Amino acid sequence: MTIWWLGYIALGTFAGFFAGLLGIGGGSVMVPLLVMMFAAQGFPSAEVMHLALGTSMAAIFFTSISSVRTHHAHGAVLWPIVARITPGIVLGTLLGTHIASLVPTKALGLIFTIFICYVSVQMILNIKPKPHREMPGTLATSMVGAFIGGLSCLVAIGGGVLxxxxxxxxxxxxxxxxxxxxxxxxxxxxxxxxxxIWNGWSVAGLPEGSLGFVYLPAVIGVAVASILTAPIGARKTHQLPVATLKRVFAAILLVLAVKMLWSLFSAP
Known part of the structure; x- marks a missing residue:
């Protein structure tokens, strides 16, 4: 078990840094690695993707707290936007987790991989939408938040890529x-x-230490490390060549996503 704790800590160190640097939450790198780690530990193959998604979301909760404190200290958080978008975010996330709980593991893995490929291509090409307008009103912003929240929970990301x-x-x-x-x-x-947690609460056969679809040992290991490295990444946002780092990160994501998909579909 010790080796898995070390693996969770290493994952949190890496994911936390890029979460702070790019504002992406870290789920894009956590999910494929958690899938491979959970599969290697013999977790139920039918639920391994759901466990990876739920565990990733729980870990992002701690990472986001650490990251946002640093960004706030730099005056980079626009709290009026946060207030307008949050109601939609909450509604979308709850709906997204319910949908995810009904989708089979392999289908979820395919959805996640397609999304990661889309995100990676954007990062590699450094695509930046041309600015055309100001932020919309409260209702429209909240509707956008519902979409971001729903899709973010379906693929376990912090929402930054959207x-x-x-x-x-x-x-x-x-x-x-x-x-x-x-x-x-x-x-x-x-x-x-x-x-x-809610949608996995009554699912039988989950590994010991699970709270619904959230595997607590992984959450603890990832969170402890990511809390330390997320502020470092957040500070580096203003110092490092983010465009170059995005391309490197995107290449890593593509490899991890393909490897995760292979492990899911090659499993009996």
Whole structure:
């Protein structure tokens, strides 16, 4: 068991840094690695994807707290936007976790991989939507939040890959978009974790240490490390060549997603 604890800590170290740096929550790298780690431990193959998604959302909850504190200290969080988008986020996350609980593991893995490929291509090409307008009103922003929250929970991301492009399209400075996205990741992670716990509560055969679809030992290991490294990544947002790091990160995501899909479909 010790080796898995070390694995969770290593995963949290890596995911936390990039969560803080790019405002992405860290789920995009956590999910494929958790799937492989859970499968290697002999967790039920029919639920391994649900456990990875739920565990990732619970870990993002802690990462987002650490990341947003650093972004707030730099004055990068636009709290009025957070307030307008949060009601939709909460509704979308609860709906998204319910949908995810009904989808088979292999189908979920395929959805996740397609989404990661889309995100990776955007990162590699460094696609930036041209700014055309200001942020919409409360109702429209909340509706956008529902979409972001629902999709984020379905693929266990903090929402940054959707909310950052949306905000930059609305003329929000990229550093503010990343900082605000980190704050938006908090209600996504909270609603997502609650939803995965609730929808997995009555599922039989889950490994010891599970709370619904959330595997607590992994959450603890990942969270402890990511809380320490997320602020480092958040500070580096203003210092490092983010575009270059995005391309490297995207290449890693593609490899992990393909490997995860292979492990899911090659399992008996």
């Amino acid at each position: 909310s950052v492009p949306f905000m930059t399209w609305c003329n929000v400075k990229v550093q503010n978009a990343i900082g605000t996205s980190a704050a938006i990741g908090f209600p996504i992670a909270l609603g997502g974790a609650i939803g995965y």
